[in-house]
Amino acid sequence: MAFIRRRLLTRPALALLDLCCGQGRHLAALSQDGHTLTGIDSSVCLLALAAGAVNSDTRLIHADVRSYCFAQRFDVIICMESSFNFDDSEAPSVMRMLANSLAKDGVLLLHSFNPPYAKHVLPRRTWTELDRVFICEGRSYDNNKLVIIQERFTLLENGCYDRFTSEIAMSMREKRNLSVLAAEAGLDLTEVYGSFEEGELNDEQPELICLFRHAQLPAQ
Ligand SMILES: C[S@@+](CC[C@H](N)C(=O)[O-])C[C@H]1O[C@@H](n2cnc3c(N)ncnc32)[C@H](O)[C@@H]1O
Numbered sequence: 001m002a003f004i005r006r007r008l009l010t011r012p013a014l015a016l017l018d019l020c021c022g023q024g025r026h027l028a029a030l031s032q033d034g035h036t037l038t039g040i041d042s043s044v045c046l047l048a049l050a051a052g053a054v055n056s057d058t059r060l061i062h063a064d065v066r067s068y069c070f071a072q073r074f075d076v077i078i079c080m081e082s083s084f085n086f087d088d089s090e091a092p093s094v095m096r097m098l099a100n101s102l103a104k105d106g107v108l109l110l111h112s113f114n115p116p117y118a119k120h121v122l123p124r125r126t127w128t129e130l131d132r133v134f135i136c137e138g139r140s141y142d143n144n145k146l147v148i149i150q151e152r153f154t155l156l157e158n159g160c161y162d163r164f165t166s167e168i169a170m171s172m173r174e175k176r177n178l179s180v181l182a183a184e185a186g187l188d189l190t191e192v193y194g195s196f197e198e199g200e201l202n203d204e205q206p207e208l209i210c211l212f213r214h215a216q217l218p219a220q
């Protein structure tokens with residue numbers, strides 16, 4: 001949050017959009033800062049949680065961002081925790097929608113997991129034992145996606161195991177890929193960090209933090 005305040009919320013009374021806001025963690029934390037806040041998410045459950053966490057002036061929109069058009073422009077758009085999770089057929093139009101929703105001097109922040117970190121540093125498989133629950137997690141990285149397969153074994157009272165398997169696919173676009181997508185939508189990648197402390201991006205950093213602004217037209 002300190003990063004967002006320091007780098008993006010540099011003027012009073014800005015209009016901020018949290019794209020794929022989920023349970024409203026970021027909106028809630030910013031609710032006392034005097035900005036006009038909007039969140040959008042496709043999950044009714046998470047928006048209900050968000051409604052309980054944000055202040056009453058915050059606008060929460062229930063919609064799928066792949067087919068939504070905002071009637072206003074925002075000074076700041078944030079999209080946190082790998083929420084820009086769209087495949088190659090969807091990502092260009094979402095990026096264009098974001099570019100069209102950004103005010104003239106606005107900033108778009110995309111935050112995600114850093115793909116080289118996932119590829120080279122994360123273990124392929126981990127095993128974790130909690131009280132009566134054993135979790136085996138396998139990870140694979142392919143074609144802009146991190147796929148996590150989790151098997152969860154719960155020891156029941158009768159000595160048998162309950163087994164639950166889930167699969168999550170997360171978009172893992174590298175800096176270059178995001179930069180090309182943004183350029184096609186008329187945005188420049190202007191700042192890149194590997195941590196919220198403004199650390200340099202490298203393969204050891206789990207975060208990828210990119211700031212985009214409207215592309216500058218070449219001088220005549
Ligand atoms: C990883 S969560 C992150 C939530 C929040 N940004 C945070 O940092 O806590 C991803 C969120 O994206 C939302 N989401 C996924 N696809 C969406 C879509 N097409 N339109 C709107 N929201 C979407 C999910 O409902 C979920 O709340």
